[in-house]
Amino acid sequence: MKKTLNYFALLLFFSAITFAQGFKVKASGEQTFNFEDQRGRNQASFFSSTPLEDITGLSNAVKGRVTFDVKDLKTIKGSISVPVSSIKTGIEMRDGHMHSAGWLNAEAFPDISFDIKKVADIKSVADNKLTVKVTGDFSLHGVTKPVVAEATLTYLDESEQTKMRAPGDLLGVQTKFDIKLSDYGVNNKLVGQKVAEEIEVSVNIVGSNAK
């Protein structure tokens, strides 16, 4: 009898891990989260090292939407994009070079985007927090390539505290992944400095499901 109970407990434990596919929050059904923040608090950034100094580029003009069933994150679909012209590095002349045709070519390719294709390895960290592996199409400089990123998603039900940011439930998304500039046909020379071939991209955004 004791052995059977142990097996049953073990089965419950593994099913909890295997079926941790969504959030355990008040909301249910399909929800759409909009990441456009008029106050510019959402951000996408990149980090690169050069022989002279490290460069951090930051954009606060992230936009996009994701839709998913709260109880089943595998249903997720949506995209996030950033206007190239909104990326700043703290040096105006460098920004100008970065946006120019010789580098990211903001005029010809105005947006950098990530289209979500699927999520896998969904792990529950807390009832309202999941870690996932997101596979999507990353488009930069007119080239689109598949990228896999580790992401952390946090769901907060609407409260007096969340209303200070935006009405509705909030979804926080944090992700980081590396890309190679040569994969996207980007010349890795910025203002005469050779920047690293590999760039780290980070995204820290919050979306609201308020209609």
Add this chain to the structure above:
Amino acid sequence: MNKKQKKTIIIGIILIAMVLILWIVQGGEIFTKTQIIIEKTTDLDRMLGIRNKQFIDKFVFGLLPSGFGSVMEFLSAATLGFTIIVTSGFLIYLFKNKKKKTL
């Protein structure tokens, strides 16, 4: 070398040393910055598992100028050092002894 020229060299060296000290105190940045990134993560951001960084206007004195669009961008240890060296050289030339013409 006369007294005035020696004085000019000493003042020039002191000024360059001060510029270098200012550069080191300002963080030893390679390029002059007019904007820097600061952490603005709030408690709510932490609850949402995200970090928030923002650019703010702040002047950081660098070793090299970051541009020519404004005086602030152009100001750097290199440009100030170069100006001091050129000015000192000009003053040393002005203070050189004029040989008296003799018959």
